[in-house]
Amino acid sequence: MDVDRPSTWKKFTSDEVCHSCVASCCTMPVEVTLTDLIRLNLVTEDEVQNMGIRKVAKKLVKEKWISTYREGTGLFMLTQKANRDCIFLDTRTRRCTNYQLRPDVCRQFPSIGPRPGFCPYIKNG
Numbered sequence: 001m002d003v004d005r006p007s008t009w010k011k012f013t014s015d016e017v018c019h020s021c022v023a024s025c026c027t028m029p030v031e032v033t034l035t036d037l038i039r040l041n042l043v044t045e046d047e048v049q050n051m052g053i054r055k056v057a058k059k060l061v062k063e064k065w066i067s068t069y070r071e072g073t074g075l076f077m078l079t080q081k082a083n084r085d086c087i088f089l090d091t092r093t094r095r096c097t098n099y100q101l102r103p104d105v106c107r108q109f110p111s112i113g114p115r116p117g118f119c120p121y122i123k124n125g
């Protein structure tokens with residue numbers, strides 16, 4: 001199984017499989033919306049109003065929450081750690097540290113994604 005090659009992914013059967021996985025889906029690049037960032041408490045609606053989206057993006061890059069902002073799509077890329085883990089993934093437990101507030105794209109995966117209905121399952125241990 002290769003995370004970068006969706007053709008090698010496994011068919012996703014139910015959330016049950018997530019309990020025994022190393023969270024390899026959380027090592028893939030994650031693009032999020034401004035609504036996601038507000039829900040994650042990384043920025044407030046007031047800050048967006050007062051600073052404008054470009055300055056907000058600059059601030060979030062500086063704080064290392066996001067790596068890039070694409071004006072064309074209005075999407076922000078969450079920062080990945082050196083080992084590719086999402087900034088919110090607990091390296092040891094392999095669980096999201098912000099699960100209740102996680103971005104929409106994480107909630108919808110793998111219904112949406114590079115290969116809908118399939119995921120890069122890697123057994124933990």
Ligand code: SF4
Nearest residue numbers: 026086088089096106
């Ligand atoms: S926000 Fe949470 S669920 Fe989404 S990729 Fe990061 S660790 Fe995984």
